[in-house]
Amino acid sequence: MPFDPPADREQPGPPLSPALRESRARMLAAARTVFERDGFHAARVTDIVHLGGLAHGGFYRYFESKEAAFQELARExxxxxxxxxxxxxxxxxxxxxxxxxxxxxxxxxxxxxxxxxxxxxxxxxxxxxxxxxxxxxxxxxxxxxxxxxxxxxxxxxxxxxxxxxxxxxxxxxxxxxxxxxxxxxxxxxxxxxxxxxxxxxxxxxxxxxxxxxxxxxxxxxxxx
CATH class of the missing domain: 1.10.357 (Tetracycline Repressor; domain 2)
Incomplete structure (x- = not known):
């Protein structure tokens, strides 16, 4: 029986502008810091956006939830x-x-x-x-x-x-x-x-x- 590699799981979205890509990367870096500091369950979106220097609503421009942000970091x-x-x-x-x-x-x-x-x-x-x-x-x-x-x-x-x-x-x-x-x-x-x-x-x-x-x-x- 042939053994096939898994299909790519990510679905590409619309391209982001350079400024939005930079903001998204900053949000991910902040999320990782908070996850490592507080643990996944205790981590709060409020703390992530505060550390990332963005408004609270800015987080949801890029991620549906803190679970989605963690999954992206896990992928990387x-x-x-x-x-x-x-x-x-x-x-x-x-x-x-x-x-x-x-x-x-x-x-x-x-x-x-x-x-x-x-x-x-x-x-x-x-x-x-x-x-x-x-x-x-x-x-x-x-x-x-x-x-x-x-x-x-x-x-x-x-x-x-x-x-x-x-x-x-x-x-x-x-x-x-x-x-x-x-x-x-x-x-x-x-x-x-x-x-x-x-x-x-x-x-x-x-x-x-x-x-x-x-x-x-x-x-x-x-x-x-």
Missing amino acids: ASARLGTPLDGLRFEPGRLDGLDELMRASVRRYLEAYRLEARFLGLITQISCHDAEVRAIRADSRMRAVARHVEPVRQLQRAGLAESQVSPERMLLGLIGMVEGFADRSFPYGALDRDLATAVDQLSRLCLRAMRLPRGGDLPVGPRV
């Missing part, structure tokens, strides 16, 4: 973060250096997460009961799976990767493992001094889970 943050598999390639005959690529990809993801840990922690919290925010997080995962699923399937057929797990579930499992580790570590400062160790160990776990060769390891055969 998720796009900047990407997934732990961005920058990787899984192709038979091109596995040399895959361990270094995996390490670089995991490092990039964790460093990007660390820069926005406070807001990304809010996204994780709100996604538990907001279907739209949950879908925003899921979209980036599903795009990564769609990008890698066929190359991973080819590795399985060639006996170069774990063959008893579907490539879709394998990829989602790897993404979920690194995402979950970041979600449970960065918002609480657990990795402030030990990022290098986390990168190395998570990279090893990803490669071992797929049964992919590391460094000078020999390729593995298919499991019987």
Whole structure:
């Protein structure tokens, strides 16, 4: 069955003038500051417009609610973060250096997460009961799976990767493992001094889970 990436969820509206774009960006920046300071549930539109230097009605020119503003910020943050598999390639005959690529990809993801840990922690919290925010997080995962699923399937057929797990579930499992580790570590400062160790160990776990060769390891055969 083909694995299709999710359709784009945003519907383009009429273009804004440069002045309105600047006001909208200022409103979003103020909203993010208030969300991070007060938490989503305690955040008030009044505080957002006060910090943004706009009239109360100006907020509703751009957003129907504080939920809509949060969803827009979540979309932007998720796009900047990407997934732990961005920058990787899984192709038979091109596995040399895959361990270094995996390490670089995991490092990039964790460093990007660390820069926005406070807001990304809010996204994780709100996604538990907001279907739209949950879908925003899921979209980036599903795009990564769609990008890698066929190359991973080819590795399985060639006996170069774990063959008893579907490539879709394998990829989602790897993404979920690194995402979950970041979600449970960065918002609480657990990795402030030990990022290098986390990168190395998570990279090893990803490669071992797929049964992919590391460094000078020999390729593995298919499991019987």
